[in-house]
Amino acid sequence: MMEAGPTDKIDILLVDDREENLLSLEVVLTCPEYNLIKASSGTEALRYLLDHTPALILMDVQMPELSGFETAALIKKSQRTREIPIIFITAISSEEKFVHRGYDEGAVDYIYKPYDTHILRSKVAVFAEIRRQQTRVARMAALQQTATQALAETQGAQPAVLKVLKAACTTLGWDLGLYWTPDGAGALVCSGVWQHPAREARRFVEDSLRARITETSGLPGRVWEARAPAWAMDLLREEGSSRLSVAAEDGLRTAMAVPIATQGEPLGVLEFCARRKLPEDPALLQCLEAIGSQIAQVLKRTQAFERVRAAEADAQEAVRVRDEFLSIASHELKTPITALKMMIQVTQRGVKPESGMGPTPEKLAKILETSSRQVDRLTRLVEDLLDVVKIRAGKLTFNLEEVDLAEVVREVCEQYGDALSAAKCSLALQLENNVVGSWDRSRVEQIVINILSNAIKYAPGAPIVIEVNKVDAGARLQIQDQGPGIAREQQARIFERFERAISSRNITGLGLGLFIVKQIVEAHQGTIRIDSQVGKGSRFTVELPCAQPMLAAKEPSMSASLSHLSRSNVFQPAPRA
Amino acid sequence: MTATPAKKILLIEDDDVIREVMKELLESEGYQVTCAINGDEGLKALRCEELPRLILLDMTMPVKDGMQFREEQIQDARLSQIPVVLMTADGDVAAKTLKVGAKCFIRKPFDIDVVIRTVEEYCA
Numbered sequence: 175m176m177e178a179g180p181t182d183k184i185d186i187l188l189v190d191d192r193e194e195n196l197l198s199l200e201v202v203l204t205c206p207e208y209n210l211i212k213a214s215s216g217t218e219a220l221r222y223l224l225d226h227t228p229a230l231i232l233m234d235v236q237m238p239e240l241s242g243f244e245t246a247a248l249i250k251k252s253q254r255t256r257e258i259p260i261i262f263i264t265a266i267s268s269e270e271k272f273v274h275r276g277y278d279e280g281a282v283d284y285i286y287k288p289y290d291t292h293i294l295r296s297k298v299a300v301f302a303e304i305r306r307q308q309t310r311v312a313r314m315a316a317l318q319q320t321a322t323q324a325l326a327e328t329q330g331a332q333p334a335v336l337k338v339l340k341a342a343c344t345t346l347g348w349d350l351g352l353y354w355t356p357d358g359a360g361a362l363v364c365s366g367v368w369q370h371p372a373r374e375a376r377r378f379v380e381d382s383l384r385a386r387i388t389e390t391s392g393l394p395g396r397v398w399e400a401r402a403p404a405w406a407m408d409l410l411r412e413e414g415s416s417r418l419s420v421a422a423e424d425g426l427r428t429a430m431a432v433p434i435a436t437q438g439e440p441l442g443v444l445e446f447c448a449r450r451k452l453p454e455d456p457a458l459l460q461c462l463e464a465i466g467s468q469i470a471q472v473l474k475r476t477q478a479f480e481r482v483r484a485a486e487a488d489a490q491e492a493v494r495v496r497d498e499f500l501s502i503a504s505h506e507l508k509t510p511i512t513a514l515k516m517m518i519q520v521t522q523r524g525v526k527p528e529s530g531m532g533p534t535p536e537k538l539a540k541i542l543e544t545s546s547r548q549v550d551r552l553t554r555l556v557e558d559l560l561d562v563v564k565i566r567a568g569k570l571t572f573n574l575e576e577v578d579l580a581e582v583v584r585e586v587c588e589q590y591g592d593a594l595s596a597a598k599c600s601l602a603l604q605l606e607n608n609v610v611g612s613w614d615r616s617r618v619e620q621i622v623i624n625i626l627s628n629a630i631k632y633a634p635g636a637p638i639v640i641e642v643n644k645v646d647a648g649a650r651l652q653i654q655d656q657g658p659g660i661a662r663e664q665q666a667r668i669f670e671r672f673e674r675a676i677s678s679r680n681i682t683g684l685g686l687g688l689f690i691v692k693q694i695v696e697a698h699q700g701t702i703r704i705d706s707q708v709g710k711g712s713r714f715t716v717e718l719p720c721a722q723p724m725l726a727a728k729e730p731s732m733s734a735s736l737s738h739l740s741r742s743n744v745f746q747p748a749p750r751a
Numbered sequence: 752m753t754a755t756p757a758k759k760i761l762l763i764e765d766d767d768v769i770r771e772v773m774k775e776l777l778e779s780e781g782y783q784v785t786c787a788i789n790g791d792e793g794l795k796a797l798r799c800e801e802l803p804r805l806i807l808l809d810m811t812m813p814v815k816d817g818m819q820f821r822e823e824q825i826q827d828a829r830l831s832q833i834p835v836v837l838m839t840a841d842g843d844v845a846a847k848t849l850k851v852g853a854k855c856f857i858r859k860p861f862d863i864d865v866v867i868r869t870v871e872e873y874c875a
Contacts, residue, residue: 501841505811508840512860513768519863520776544768 182309182347183209184302185228189219189245190263191237199232199263202291203298216240220248223255229305230298232285235264235276246279259301261285314461317345321465331476332366335444335469339368342446342462349373349426352382354394354443361386362394362443373449375424381417392417393431394443401440403432403459408451427451432462436470444469502685506555510548517541517548558686565693572614572697574722579618579649580605580642586622587640590630597634605642609649611720617694618718624687625653625714633657633711648700648719656711665704691716698722757783758874759803763793763820764838765812773807776863777870789813790820797830805873810839810847821851834873 186208190196196212203210211228213219216237231249235242242262249255262276265287276284282301285294324337332353339351353366364382369375387395397404406429409422418429426447434442444466521541525532533541564570583605587594594601622640629638636656643650660668669692695702698718706712760782764770774784785800787793789812797803806824810817817837824830837848837856848856854873857865 504842505840508859509766509769512840513766513772515860516769516772516776516863520772523863548768 182306183207184230184305185209185211185226186298186302187211187213187219187222187226187228187231187233189213189216189231189237189242190234191215192234195234195263199294202294207302208298216242216245216248219245223249223252223258227254228258230301231258231260232298233260233262235262243275243279246276246281250279259283259304261297261301263287263289310457313345314458317342318461318465320345321468325468325472331469331473334472336366336368338465338469339366339444342444342465343368343370346446346458347450348446348448350375350379350447352394352445352447354387354398354445356398356440356442357386361388362398363387365442375421375426375447378417378421378424378426378447381420385417387417393429394445397431397433397443397445398440401433401435401438403430403463405430405454405459407453409447421447425449430454430459430462432459432466434466434470434473436467436474439470441470441473499685503555503559507552510551510555514545514548517545558690561690561693562686565690570617570693570697572617574612575615576610577613577615577618579609579611579651579718580607582615582618583622583640583642583651586619586626590623590626593627593630594638597630599630599634600637602637602639603641604639606644609642609644611649611718612722613698613718614694617698621691621694621716622651622653624691625716628687629653629655629657629712636711645717647721648717651716651718652713654711654713659708659710659712660704660706661708662706665706668704669702757781758805759783759785759801760870760874761785761787761793761796761803761806761833763787763790763806763812763817764809765789766809769809773866776866780867780870782870782874790815790817790823793820794823794830797824797827797833802830802833804833805870806833806835807870808835808837808853810837810841810844818847818851821853825852836869836873 184207186203188196188199188203188210190199190212191214193214196214200210200212211222211226213222217240219231219233220240233242233245237245240248242264246260246262249258249260259282260279261283262281263285264276273284283297285297320341321338324341325334328334328337335353339353343349343351350369351367352364354362355365357363363386367379367382369379385392387398393404393406406418409418409427409429421429426449428448428451429445431443431445433440434444444462446462521533521538532538561570583603587601587603626638626640633655638656639652639654641650641652641654643652669688692702695716695718699722700716700718702714702716704712704714758781760777762770762773762777762784764773764786765788770786770788774786777784785796785803787796790808791814793806793808794815808817808820817839821835824833824835835851835853837844837851837853838859838861839847839856840859841847844856844858855869857869
């Protein structure tokens with residue numbers, strides 16, 4: 175049962191015209207639980223009842239002016255006081271007609287003078303208990319309503335739970351409420367406290383805010399683990415929890431806790447402490463458990479809402495990245511097209527078939543050479559775009575064959591000779607011979623081209639060093655420039671789609687090169703990393719295993735003959751977060 | 752063409768090929784063309800040479816783009832009155848033109864006839 179708080183005394187109204195009778199009732203009934211109000215006439219009693227609702231009225235029948243029966247009749251007329259039980263105390267007689275009259279006027283019982291003090295006390299105690307039960311049910315209903323309202327009206331789960339803690343403590347007469355939530359690392363942490371301003375338990379609260387409660391320690395831990403409410407009746411005797419002994423030192427005597435759970439899924443714990451020593455109250459625990467489940471539903475709704483909001487933000491970001499990319503792609507594709515179109519039109523203007531006039535062969539050769547370069551530029555852009563589409567669909571195709579890495583590097587450098595000299599980049603090659611592996615030749619070329627063309631683009635006028643070495647069971651390619659370098663916090667991002675370390679308007683290109691390189695390297699079971707310092711340049715290191723483990727594992731008998739076989743394989747690039 | 756001195760044009764464009772072909776085209780039409788490879792070079796050219804009748808301005812360029820070039824040009828009283836024609840592949844070029852207060856735009860890839868007509872209009 176729930177014990178009444180110190181301010182929860184039961185009001186009992188005593189009505190008698192004789193002072194000595196009132197005194198004797200007072201002597202018999204005086205106890206700390208009752209608040210006895212004396213009235214010496216029916217009128218006085220009615221006046222008191224105008225703004226009070228005592229748990230019980232003990233009333234003399236025979237009084238001057240208003241008799242007990244008449245007073246009772248008036249009490250019963252008022253909506254508010256109608257339900258107050260009345261016990262008549264009478265010395266008149268036990269004649270039936272009086273008794274009937276009394277019951278007709280709303281009496282619940284009779285006590286005859288001279289009364290047995292023990293019987294009187296017992297009868298009063300029954301009505302006091304009824305009042306306590308009524309109060310308790312009303313409070314729990316009020317709490318339930320307050321909680322529902324707070325959860326419905328308050329923005330954010332945390333402030334709503336704090337309101338519930340406060341409502342529970344003030345309505346039920348408890349001193350302190352704590353809100354425990356999982357910290358994601360297997361422990362409960364206190365994420366909200368309400369305490370009675372006049373009855374603070376400072377040390378206990380400080381201790382609780384610092385605590386990390388594991389599933390088996392402490393009251394909240396036990397409740398979390400069992401998904402069931404628990405009650406600690408005497409904190410002075412609680413063992414195994416230093417937190418609760420601090421509570422006891424702070425003057426707290428009783429603690430209870432209920433899970434915040436819905437459909438068996440726990441999301442937190444509510445814990446309450448009181449200074450009074452209170453016996454376990456299953457009905458109260460049930461009421462709070464229901465509130466806990468309500469909170470859990472709100473939390474789940476909030477979490478779902480936040481997930482939706484995060485997804486929306488992600489989608490918006492994806493749209494933004496796409497739009498920016500489209501703008502870059504549009505610029506990149508239209509630039510060579512513009513150049514081509516202009517050259518064609520200018521040439522057309524110079525050609526006069528009717529007079530046999532036209533550009534000189536030298537001029538024509540230059541125009542065709544430049545046009546051809548524009549077509550190459552367009553082709554590379556389109557290929558990069560198609561590669562990204564393939565990567566996204568997980569369908570990059572690889573034709574594995576025996577490839578000499580040093581040879582590939584030499585070929586690419588030859589191809590890029592003009593670009594290197596135009597950018598005034600000197601090139602040093604340190605290539606170990608016979609670094610041979612089973613790779614896709616054109617994709618390995620792409621790796622070298624993309625990294626090298628980045629170096630030319632970002633580090634013009636500075637030397638570039640390319641190294642090829644054998645390492646363990648693989649090959650290592652290193653390309654080092656002396657460009658602006660890349661800040662540490664940006665180094666991981668450069669391998670993502672559309673990323674550039676330098677602000678986008680300063681450098682042309684789609685920003686896809688390193689993304690594609692990383693996908694190719696990973697599809698070959700290799701690794702790529704960057705070592706870079708701002709102002710000192712960057713070094714890209716690619717390591718590729720010489721044999722392709724995926725192939726070897728699948729078809730061990732074939733691996734030896736791979737050197738003279740060219741086979742097509744489709745494998746998925748490593749999944750991207 | 753008459754014997755009057757050639758009309759001067761400043762061409763700011765980062766793409767080598769486009770820049771060369773345009774220069775050749777406009778020179779064949781009798782204009783005197785100064786080239787710059789970005790907004791920064793363009794401003795330098797404006798500050799140390801005789802002022803041109805018209806500026807042809809690319810928008811997307813390294814170092815200093817078309818937008819940044821315009822901001823500085825407008826702030827310089829000596830340069831602010833020179834008309835500017837934007838050259839860009841951007842989809843929302845019309846909005847951009849308004850934003851930077853340019854006279855008009857030619858959209859890449861463009862017809863050389865349009866280039867010649869536009870230049871004639873502003874150098875007339």
